[in-house]
Amino acid sequence: MAGQNNQLKLLGSFAGPFVLRVKLALSFKGLSYEYIEEKDLLNNKSELLLKSNPVHKKVPVLIHNGKPVCESMIIIQYLEEAFADAGPSLLPSEPHERTVARFWASYIDEKLLSSWMMVFRGKTDEQKAEGTRQSLAVAATLEGALSECSKGKPFFRGDSVGYVDVALGGFVAWIHALEKL
Ligand SMILES: N[C@@H](CCC(=O)N[C@@H](CS)C(=O)NCC(=O)O)C(=O)O
Structure with missing residues (x-):
């Protein structure tokens, strides 16, 4: 605390x-x-x-x-x-798993956000359509990683919430808005 x-x-x-x-x-x-x-x-x-x-x-x-x-x-x-002693650790302690979590969090920031921005800010229908196409491709890649890493459990690394869930979790409301768009 x-x-x-x-x-x-x-x-x-x-x-x-x-x-x-x-x-x-x-x-x-x-x-x-x-x-x-x-x-x-x-x-x-x-x-x-x-x-x-x-x-x-x-x-x-x-x-x-x-x-x-x-x-x-x-x-x-x-x-x-x-605050290493406060609450659960969000990053895994094992170096490779930790790096995998950082990799996917960075993928979210670099790829998912840029394709979303194209949908929200695209000036023409073609730009928006390209943004949607890229967003769906990036989401499909993320889905693959999520199912491989979570092994069917609720969070990216399995049973407990972690770094990648937090990276994506901030965008839940945006994802609903994007679905409507
Ligand atoms: N890469 C930054 C992005 C932060 C960001 O874009 N923040 C927005 C609000 S959520 C902001 O401060 N926008 C003000 C501006 O663009 O002038 C992070 O991960 O913290």
């Missing part, structure tokens, strides 16, 4: 899928934190955000005892290391 000498703050925005990843990880680990909503993320970023994440100027940012950590999956790796 984050005690008085272990102060955690999370800068976020309410609909942010990347923020949700960090909220999920904090919750699975049972870590308490102060949540600070970035009220006008797109038009008027707070001083705290600009100071804490001067490179990307994006949320989430975790601030641990005054020190900022940026980028959702890097924050989760940080939580694993800085």
Whole structure:
């Protein structure tokens, strides 16, 4: 648990899928934190955000005892290391399994997101159709990996929730929206 000498703050925005990843990880680990909503993320970023994440100027940012950590999956790796005794470990301890989890989380960020963006932001019907085609191909690859790694169990690594589930879990609402589109 984050005690008085272990102060955690999370800068976020309410609909942010990347923020949700960090909220999920904090919750699975049972870590308490102060949540600070970035009220006008797109038009008027707070001083705290600009100071804490001067490179990307994006949320989430975790601030641990005054020190900022940026980028959702890097924050989760940080939580694993800085709070190793808190709650269940999200990354497997075995080095190869750990690397496989990182590989698929990075695949989600690099491939799934870029194809979704094509659907949401494509300017022509052709661009949107190409985005849909790529999204379905990427999802099929992910499905294959999920069924191979989970061995029919509910989570990516089997019985317990982990790093890849958290990487995808932030997007559940988006996936429903994409299905409608
Ligand atoms: N790669 C980043 C992406 C973060 C991101 O895109 N955050 C969005 C909100 S969910 C944001 O801050 N957008 C503000 C902007 O683009 O100016 C991560 O994983 O944390």
